[in-house]
Amino acid sequence: MTTLFGFPTQALFGQLLLGLINGSFYALLSLGLAIIFGLLNIINFAHGALYMAGAFVAWILLNHLGLGYWWSLLLAPVAVALFGVLIERTLLSRLYKLDHLYGLLLTFGLALIIQGMFRLQFGVSGLPYAVPAELAGGTRLPFMYLPTYRGWVVVASLAVCLTTWLLIEKTKLGAYLRAATENPALVQTFGVNVPLLLTVTYAFGVGLAALAGVLAAPIYTVSPMMGADIIIVVFAVVVIGGMGSIMGSIVTGFGLGLVEGLTKVFYPQGSTTVIFVIMAIVLLTKPAGLFGRSS
Amino acid sequence: MGDPAASVSPAGTAAPLLAVDRLEGWYGESHVLHGMAFDVREGEVVTLLGRNGAGKTTTLKAIVGMLEKRRGSVVFEGVETIGLPSRKIARRGLGYVPEERGVFASLNVYENLMLPPVVRPGGMSLEAIYQLFPNLKERSTSQGTKLSGGEQQMLAIARILRTGAKLILLDEPTEGLAPVIVQQIGETIRRLKADGYTIVLVEQNFRFAQTVADRHVVIELGRVVDEIPNEALEANLEKLHAYLGV
Structure with missing residues (x-):
């Protein structure tokens, strides 16, 4: 058996792939959280529940309407995004002038209700x-042996993350989003419909979560608690990357997935805590996060 | 709502382009504007003069709809805007250049310049803007906030000129800038006036205001206390010194 650093390569690459897959979900989820936090100033605790909802919409479409995976990949994010529009218009829009804490409490409550x-x-x-x-x-x-579906998840997640990044960094719509993240009142005096931009952004962010949910459905079992399990790690990822940083959340998502995978090979006992240890170190040394703007 | 063009009468007999009346404004609990009233005719450059805290900036913010709590009347081109959100006021052709300039750090110079949507036909073309402010072309890929203070001020003005706004509200464009840049901004304002723009300018420095304005509206404690035509400024220096406490 071939070995690398004294570990069988098969196990090493297997764990790296698992890490990359987890990283794909961390990246998609933390990206949505980062965009939402940046513009709306809302720490969206309902994100995990909406990821789970995405997986369930896929399951329901398949088992009740006979619509398969590819349809779900399109329809589940749209359905969850529409639900996001409802949440933003009726609930979140009332909280923008209040402290972060209210948004966090409200979305946490929503998560519990949805679950x-x-x-x-x-x-x-x-x-x-x-x-x-x-x-x-x-x-x-x-x-190593590469299951096709797992390769697809990594590629799809990377593609969606990079497309989102391009959309935000290189388009006019993205320029509105970046400007409104800095100074919404001023962007509004230019004649830009900022309230609409907030709604669209929230819908897009939770749509990404639902997309992650559909991608996850064939890998993990579709269960009401799947979102609650992953969201804690995702929040740690967001804190490490820097709240609100787009590229930060993508890089940190994939990076920490890999770190977690590697830890499973070299020190399995630490694999569930390694991300939180990194979070503690980052908070102590660079409180704004690795990619965060310190202002 | 009538055709906005119809409400613009020929010069001389013109209804004012902007009519502010009984304007009250609040920052949270503190009542800052106490019945501001003044008119601005089309093609005029009017300055709001007054001490720090007199309510000049707040007046501009109330006109553009940035102030949450405001009351009274702001009629722009014959249309009452006091109840409109700021984005709808902007869409009527009113451009605002804030005191802090509001150049976005996460956008490059070109993106900053192109950010405000065109609200009316007849705005300046990009070429014309680059001719007026060549630095903005040279530095178009720099981060907006990496520009010098003077360049940021140019950028903040330039991006409004693109939109076709007819009335431009400029809040202390010369603040903190070197004399040579102040001169350049003065030239820009005179050039814009010659091109038919209407400008409301907030200034602390009446010596600068004198070089560009037609009329000065003096503000004290959130009220208009005097109006001085530019020709009469020298004759009223003593009075003005008393108002401004200089």
């Missing part, structure tokens, strides 16, 4: 969602 509703309806045991036929199987690489 509770899915628990009542679907129980806690989790539901299976099959890998789509087109992405079944895998490839035997010289150093």
